[in-house]
Amino acid sequence: MTVATDVEEMIPAWVDGRLTPVGKLEAHQKGLRHKAVSVFVVEGARVLIQRRALSKYHTPGLWANTCCTHPRWDEDPATCAVRRLREELGITGLFPAFADRVEYRADVGSGLIEHELVDIFVAEAPPGLSVTPNPDEVAEVRWVDLYDLSAEVLRNPARFTPWLRIYMNEHMGRIFGATMGTAR
Numbered sequence: 365m366t367v368a369t370d371v372e373e374m375i376p377a378w379v380d381g382r383l384t385p386v387g388k389l390e391a392h393q394k395g396l397r398h399k400a401v402s403v404f405v406v407e408g409a410r411v412l413i414q415r416r417a418l419s420k421y422h423t424p425g426l427w428a429n430t431c432c433t434h435p436r437w438d439e440d441p442a443t444c445a446v447r448r449l450r451e452e453l454g455i456t457g458l459f460p461a462f463a464d465r466v467e468y469r470a471d472v473g474s475g476l477i478e479h480e481l482v483d484i485f486v487a488e489a490p491p492g493l494s495v496t497p498n499p500d501e502v503a504e505v506r507w508v509d510l511y512d513l514s515a516e517v518l519r520n521p522a523r524f525t526p527w528l529r530i531y532m533n534e535h536m537g538r539i540f541g542a543t544m545g546t547a548r
Contacts, residue, residue, distance in 0.1 A: 375399065375434040385437040392422065395469070395477030401444045402432040402482050402527065403460050404539065407489040411510050414453070415503040416525070422472040425503065428525040432482075441483040449487075453505065454496030460485030464538045470526035478527065484539055510540060 377386040377398035391398045405412040414431065418424045431452045435444035442462070449455040463486045469479040497505055508516070517524050517532045524532075531539060 373434075374437045376437055388434060389421070391434075392472070392476040392478065395479050397467075397469075397479045397481060398434060399441070400432065400434050400478075400480035400482040401441050401448065401485065402531070403430050403445045403449060403485045403487065404463075405430040405449070405455065405458065405460075405487050405489050405493070406510075406540070407491070407493070407507065409510050410507045411513060412453075412489065412495065412505060412507055413513065413528075414497065414501075414505045417499060417501055417503050419500065422474060422476050422478075423525045426525045427523055428528050429531065432525075432527065442485070445483075445485045445487075452498055452501040454498065455493065458487040458489065458493075460487035463540075464535060466531070466535055466538075468527060468530045470530065472526060480527070482527070484531070484535075486539065510536075 372387040372389060374385040375388050375391060375398055376383050377391045377396040378384070379386065379396065386396060386398070412430045413427050415427050416424055431448045433444060433448045435441055442460070445460045449458060462483060464484045465482065466484060467481045469477065472478050495505055514532050514536060517529055521529050
């Protein structure tokens, strides 16, 4: 599967208070606030997480949520979520539901800053969901109980991307709802 991973892809970012198409790498180098999309695929109380490919230009080899990306300049966030599930993990037939919008700013290493306004989506996986990771994007995947993931993030934060740490530590209840996200 060929995926456009060009760091110069144009993404929506705010420049002088105006939403503007900006190269992805430039947005991270300058720490510009920009749009992003994150998806969590769940099966009951389990969530599918991925370890980012070692070739990624930031946070390689760290565990993240099911998939995360930046929408293209003219792309709807829900369309972007479906596209990236297919491109990163070979997952088709899911239609993630909007769960929350979160803004964060985090150093992701090598002088790069993620300052994202993230539309977060959650999709319920059917039993036996087929997952075929794209090796250019994903080193490995695993299913983990949501509460075990929360505890693991607290115990070993350096193994996880900054955004997954923020989602799990600060927004778990808002993302996963009262039944899955409030008890720890």
